Amino acid sequence: MVKNHGKKSRAKKRAQRTGASHTSAAAGTLHLHEPLPDVTVLPLIPHGSGPLDLDLAARLVAACHAECGPCQKSLAAQMVVDRTTLTALAGAVYGMVPTSGVHLSEATRSWVPAARAAVESGSGSEAAMAVAAMSEQDAAALLEDALDIWAAGDPVRLANLVKLVTGSRQRPADPMDAFREAGVKVVTLDDLDLGDDIDPYHLAPAYGVMPMRTNTPDGQPMPMLLLYPETEDAGIEDLEARTDWKRWGLHGMPDMDPRWRVRARISDRSLQGLVHIGADGEDDIELWRAAESVSMPAEWWDLLDRVQHMLVVGPVTEPEAPGAMEAASEAGELLAVVARVVFA
Structure with missing residues (x-):
């Protein structure tokens, strides 16, 4: 009896980890939806504070692409609990993709302005708080709407769009600053005062x-x-x-x-x-x-x-x-x- 209880416990944990149903987990017939999409751009989305579960996000999007109902249901239930990752996953869509003509739930439609404001400002605290305050039903509706677009589109193109929009807010640092901070004296052409002897254009x-x-x-x-x-x-x-x-x-x-x-x-x-x-x-x-x-x-x-x-x-x-x-x-x-x- 103890042995059977341990087996059930391990199956339950395996089901939670993989998103498979308890029955398939217990039978050892787990499956993976591959290839997993690259969702490493999600941290670029303003999502408030807190860690993101990129593995969960990738497996959920992959399950949607594979149209695997049991995995979608199990993984979506976990995502509704993880409001920080849900904010990033939905923000990657509704923060930049046009939504005119798209059927959305009332919960999603009311949240879209906050998502776009987060991308524009680079601060996702208000958008994240709005998702955190949603009822379980509204959060599930927001997730379902977002997954419809993730599943219908190309995750690679969407990831590139995220890089495009978020990258436009970022400017690279002057590489010479690293030398200056290390105490190395940096001399520029202006410091040398060479006048017209050197044409900077050719350098x-x-x-x-x-x-x-x-x-x-x-x-x-x-x-x-x-x-x-x-x-x-x-x-x-x-x-x-x-x-x-x-x-x-x-x-x-x-x-x-x-x-x-x-x-x-x-x-x-x-x-x-x-x-x-x-x-x-x-x-x-x-x-x-x-x-x-x-x-x-x-x-x-x-x-x-x-x-x-x-x-x-x-x-x-x-x-x-x-x-x-x-x-x-x-x-x-x-x-x-x-x-x-x-x-x-």
């Missing part, structure tokens, strides 16, 4: 550009400039360190910053450079300078003259490869800004 990471065109959200044509790295040190980390551009997911339009300027020369219809104007009115960042003058096609130039703004996007390693820009966007590694065009 910085180098980019090339590809003129293109796109459409605004209201369908109007707009000129576009695609940046690609020309040196090994050019790329997403460099652009994040040197600019304040936001990550862009190919939807809508990024912010317009009049301090970023594309210089164009009227005499030969050529682009001359991409610069940022500092507080003193002088160039403080130069991302690209034309090595030679190349006349732009007349139709593209007329569009540039008419719009006098340009969408600047990058970096894309192989700009001529089909789908390269889309791939960079899905990976959360595309920055963008709308710059002014200055004619001379």
Whole structure:
């Protein structure tokens, strides 16, 4: 009798751990839904305080993809208790994915504004408290709504979207700060006061550009400039360190910053450079300078003259490869800004 009790106890614990029913756990017929989705982006979602059960989240999403009712029921019951992980799992959906036209429970619909505010501000305390205060029924409804989207979509794309949105709030630290904090004296070109003897542009990471065109959200044509790295040190980390551009997911339009300027020369219809104007009115960042003058096609130039703004996007390693820009966007590694065009 004691032996039988121990067997039942072990089966119960195994059922709790795996999400399988008690009967299948006792019979030793446990199963796993593989591959498990990568949910390691969930800590990026503002979810208040407390640890996240990523294993539980991954197994629940996998069970939904497999349409395994018993596992979904058992694991969902555990998730409703774990309100912190539930907040992150639901926040990954309703903090950034459009919900217009989607049928939602009243509990979810009332919580969506808090989820979006959490992603915008980077603080999830209010969203987490709202989930913690939900009744078990409302929490179950929120979880069911979120899982419908997790199961219907691609977890990889959703994870990349999380990185895209949350990454836009984060700016990399200056690598020289680590040396300064360690007591190492850092000397810059400005400290050396070399005047015009050295051109800083040739010492910085180098980019090339590809003129293109796109459409605004209201369908109007707009000129576009695609940046690609020309040196090994050019790329997403460099652009994040040197600019304040936001990550862009190919939807809508990024912010317009009049301090970023594309210089164009009227005499030969050529682009001359991409610069940022500092507080003193002088160039403080130069991302690209034309090595030679190349006349732009007349139709593209007329569009540039008419719009006098340009969408600047990058970096894309192989700009001529089909789908390269889309791939960079899905990976959360595309920055963008709308710059002014200055004619001379």
